[in-house]
Amino acid sequence: MYRYLVVLASALLMACSEPSKDISQRDTPISLSLITGVQPGFGLVKVSQEQGLFEKHNIELHVIDRPSGKLALKSVINQEVDPDFILVADIAFLANQHRLSNYRIVASVFDSDNQNALASLAPINDLSALKGKTMCTQHQSALHFYGQLLVEYSGEKDVTFKYLNISDLVTGLYEGECDFITIREPFISQIKKHLPSQSTFNNSPASTFSMN
Helix, strand or coil: CHHHHHHHHHHHHHHHCECCECHHHCCCCEEEEEEEECCHHHHHHHHHHHCCHHHHCCEEEEEEEECCHHHHHHHHHCCCCCCCEEECCHHHHHHCHHHCCCCCCCCCCCCCCCCEEEEECCCCCCHHHHCCCEEEECCCCHHHHHHHHHHHHHCCCCCEEEECCHHHHHHHHHCCCCCEEEEECCHHHHHHCCCCCCCCCCCCCCEEEECC
16 A cells, blocks of 8 residues: 555656756745545545655645546536646546646556445346336446446346436435436445345446345
8 A cells, every 4th residue: 555655646746846856855845736536546645645745755735525536527627626636537537538638647546446336226136127227327437337337248228327426326316316326435335334135246347236
């Protein structure tokens, strides 16, 4: 983990340092801003701050967080914020790269085994349950890609995708707007706290559980 934290700090250093002068030797700190989603990468930023890695290199880092990387990108695209760095999943960034012409990929900071899941209020015996149903997901995100993989894996053609903000997915499921949602942590753990039972479909790329 520490190695990844160093990579994160180094990525910021490489992107902003002057070739002739080490930032850590500056008389005054350099101020940088970073926007990210509350996802695994956010943990790296928080631990880096708590360990003083940015201060050690004379960097004052202002972190702007959003519920997801997709919403972080949306804030930049809509010019709500103007950060120096964006830390999000590669899928979300690449899907919106044409709208972020001022940004370039500096480094791939870490790999994640973050679990994605398919949730439903009804029992899920297998993926044929998707037929004729509405799957809600977050547009152009890793969750969207995961949902598409599940539909392709199922072989079902009659599946309708509906796109919501990640913070609205669980509400959409409970209120009947969605038959299924694709979801990730920390929302999976929040949902499971209220589950009387659950089932797992082991042949899918990740967990599938019902909220019955």
